[in-house]
Amino acid sequence: MAVHVAQHPLVKHKLGLLRKHDITTSLFRDVTKELARLLTYEATKDLQVEKKTIKGWAGEVEIERIKGKKITVVPILRAGLGMMDGVLDMVPGAKVSVVGFYRNEETLKPVKYYVKLASDIKARMALILDPMLATGGTLEATIDLLKQAGCTQIRGIFLVAAPEGIKRIQDKHPDVDIYCASVDERLNDKGYILPGLGDAGDKIFGTK
Ligand code: URA
Numbered sequence: 001m002a003v004h005v006a007q008h009p010l011v012k013h014k015l016g017l018l019r020k021h022d023i024t025t026s027l028f029r030d031v032t033k034e035l036a037r038l039l040t041y042e043a044t045k046d047l048q049v050e051k052k053t054i055k056g057w058a059g060e061v062e063i064e065r066i067k068g069k070k071i072t073v074v075p076i077l078r079a080g081l082g083m084m085d086g087v088l089d090m091v092p093g094a095k096v097s098v099v100g101f102y103r104n105e106e107t108l109k110p111v112k113y114y115v116k117l118a119s120d121i122k123a124r125m126a127l128i129l130d131p132m133l134a135t136g137g138t139l140e141a142t143i144d145l146l147k148q149a150g151c152t153q154i155r156g157i158f159l160v161a162a163p164e165g166i167k168r169i170q171d172k173h174p175d176v177d178i179y180c181a182s183v184d185e186r187l188n189d190k191g192y193i194l195p196g197l198g199d200a201g202d203k204i205f206g207t208k
Contacts, residue, residue, distance in 0.1 A: 001174040003166055006042045006181050011035060015159065015181045018197050025206035029082060032131060032159065032204060035181055036086025039157045043127060043179040044071075044091070069153055072097045072124040076142055077114060080129040082204035083157065087129060097121060099145060101138045110141040122150035131200035133158040133178065134191050136165030143173045159200070160184050162193045 014031050017023065023031075049064040071091050075084045077100035088094060100114035118124060126146050133139060139156060146154055156169070158180040164187050169176055184193050192198070202208035 001170045001177060003161070003178045003180070003183065004042055005183055006039060006179070008038060008042075011038050011181045014038070018159065019195065023203070025203065028203040032082045032200075033086035033089075035159055036083035036129070036157070037090055039159075039179050039181065040087045040090040040127070043155050043157050043177075069123060069125045070094070072118040072121055072126050072151075074099060074117075074126050074128045074142065074146065076101070076128065076130040076138060079131045079201035079204055082131060082200070083129040083159075087127060087157070091127075094127075095120075095124065097126065097146075099142050101141055103137075108137075110138045112141065112145065115145065117146075117149055121146070122152070124151065125153040125155070126151050128154065128156040130156070131159040131204070132193055132197065133161035133165040133169075133180065134187055134193055135162075136168035136172075139165065139169060140172050143169070143176055147173075155179060160193055160196055162187050162196075 014035050017031050047066050048068050050067040051062055051064055053060050053062050071094040073084060073087050073094050074097045075081050095118035097117040101110035101112050104111050128142055143154055154176045156176060156178050161178060161180040161183050184196055186194055188194050
């Protein structure tokens with residue numbers, strides 16, 4: 001399993017904007033979308049291309065186009081929706097597979113309450129979207145679900161990841177690569193990432 005931390009100055013700058021305590025909902029939403037675009041660039045860097053000859057304005061011209069599996073984006077409700085449009089800006093042909101989990105307060109395990117996957121998910125590469133990779137419990141459950149549905153190529157895109165969540169995915173799903181803007185220090189006792197961004201869902205949806 002590889003963890004790819006984007007090193008582009010634009011990514012670092014934009015992540016810094018998100019960390020400000022008094023950021024407005026609209027700026028948080030806009031910058032999340034911009035970061036999702038940039039992280040999609042990183043997460044698709046190694047896609048294979050094939051050559052093709054087409055008719056250009058001055059005659060035949062050889063071009064390259066992406067070959068191999070098509071993509072489905074998998075936003076995890078609700079915060080993952082904040083990244084979806086940015087990813088689709090870069091990969092407009094992708095289908096969207098939505099998953100939702102809540103936490104059972106007794107077992108503390110994620111319980112799925114909504115799943116609608118692309119019908120041809122076996123033939124697609126899944127890009128899971130969630131702004132925060134914290135404990136990794138929901139991510140692990142999402143990957144389990146996608147693998148059960150026959151998906152064999154899975155990557156995750158996050159704004160910020162915690163070492164604890166990365167370790168969990170490394171142990172349970174070592175074939176899944178992680179793309180993020182930062183690996184932060186640790187989780188606090190409530191499962192929030194430090195220094196982190198706070199509650200990304202609340203900040204995207206303006207519910208705080
Ligand atoms: N979810 C969030 O929104 N923030 C965290 O820090 C952890 C999980």
